[in-house]
Amino acid sequence: MQNTRINRFIDVLGEQFGRWLSNPWRRISLLLISLLFGTFLGTAISTIAGQSADWDIFAAGLLVVVTELVSRLAYGPNRQVARSFAVDLLNALKIGLTYNLFVEAFKLGS
Template identity: 55%
Template sequence: MQNTRLNNLFDAIATRLGQWFLNPWRRLSLLIISFLLGFFLANVASTTAGQRAELDIVVAAFLVMLTEITSRIFYHRSFLSRRSLLVDSLNLLKVGFIYGLFLEAFKLGS
């Protein structure tokens, strides 16, 4: 890529954000927010898919495919040596999503 002002600006923002998230408390807070966002998305997905009750199987297949792709990304051998913040937050988003779907299933079963 060319070394433009916009490219330099994005590089500077990315490095400053990376340095800002090196603090363990900020990293932990971002991971907790990611988990809670996954939980919220599970509640949203289950209520919106259950409203119409026409595409339940298609939506369920799509959500399973997304969680499996996320697991493939997180547990791939090349990521085990170096885990970035983005991959960790994506994994916790997935965990929160699955947890929320399990809680919704328990609510429907009772």
């Protein structure tokens, strides 16, 4: 690729964002936000899919596939990909989503 101004600008933004993420408190805060967004997403998905019973099976199948793909990324044999921060964010989102789906199931069961 040519070294244009927009390419240099994007490279500088990426480097600055990488330095910003090097602070452990910022990483932990983003992981916590991702976990909490996963719990919100679990409530939203179960509420929307529960309104019309037509989407229950499709939503459950889609959630299982997405959960397994994220687990394969996070815990798979390729450790270089598994150590990336984006995969950690996806894994925290998956954990929050799964946790909230269990909470919703307990609420419906009681």
